[in-house]
Amino acid sequence: MTRIKICGNTNSEDAILAKESGANFLGLIFTESKRKVSIEQAKVIIAAIPNYNSFVGVFANQPKELVEKIVTQLNLNWVQFHGDETSRYCDYFTHKKINVIKTFRVQDVMSLKRLEEYDIAAFLFDTFSRHELGGTGQTFDWSVIEKRPYIHGKLFLAGGLTVQNVAEAIRRVHPYAVDVASGIEQSPGKKDPKLLKEFIQSVKESG
Numbered sequence: 001m002t003r004i005k006i007c008g009n010t011n012s013e014d015a016i017l018a019k020e021s022g023a024n025f026l027g028l029i030f031t032e033s034k035r036k037v038s039i040e041q042a043k044v045i046i047a048a049i050p051n052y053n054s055f056v057g058v059f060a061n062q063p064k065e066l067v068e069k070i071v072t073q074l075n076l077n078w079v080q081f082h083g084d085e086t087s088r089y090c091d092y093f094t095h096k097k098i099n100v101i102k103t104f105r106v107q108d109v110m111s112l113k114r115l116e117e118y119d120i121a122a123f124l125f126d127t128f129s130r131h132e133l134g135g136t137g138q139t140f141d142w143s144v145i146e147k148r149p150y151i152h153g154k155l156f157l158a159g160g161l162t163v164q165n166v167a168e169a170i171r172r173v174h175p176y177a178v179d180v181a182s183g184i185e186q187s188p189g190k191k192d193p194k195l196l197k198e199f200i201q202s203v204k205e206s207g
Helices: 010-022 040-049 065-073 087-094 149-154 164-173 193-206
Strands: 003-006 023-031 055-059 079-083 098-105 122-127 156-157 177-180 185-187
Touching: 003 010, 003 193, 010 023, 010 040, 010 122, 010 193, 023 040, 023 177, 040 055, 040 065, 055 065, 079 087, 087 098, 122 177, 156 164, 164 177, 164 193
Parallel strands: 003 023, 003 177, 023 055, 055 079, 079 098, 098 122, 122 156, 156 177
Antiparallel strands: none
């Protein structure tokens, strides 16, 4: 069964609905973004879903000390690095028993040339943009990764996924998980309950 990550959560109502609808991971963004949350906001969201261990803190090009402080304060088990973090940077957190997801923004096959440097829990492939690190609402050329089955067991697929295309994405790419934010929103940071439920249902029906 393909896992589901609902990212860009900014309030407890959306997070609770996502969890109750079947989301396996809930993303909280701590870097510059239209969906950024403060530590205090994150505490409220986390407190609303006790005993849920799959919140993912999303960071980009931030000092290790700051990331570690937030991870410790919120007791996060997962972090996602969405910037230009090196394998050595990621190793710092892996050695502390934190699950690391490293994002690669895909423009072409050369975007994947550094994959083998990283010994991490998962890769996340998102759409390349010169203007935004994520949340573009645009897909990338899935054929770039279709023929790389050795990474699919730890692959989070993001970038422009919607109710309309997620089934095709799963059929073609066979990711470990799909990741969505803008594709199920009313506005940045506010989920559309109907789209959220339909997206999760579509993933479940796709196997």
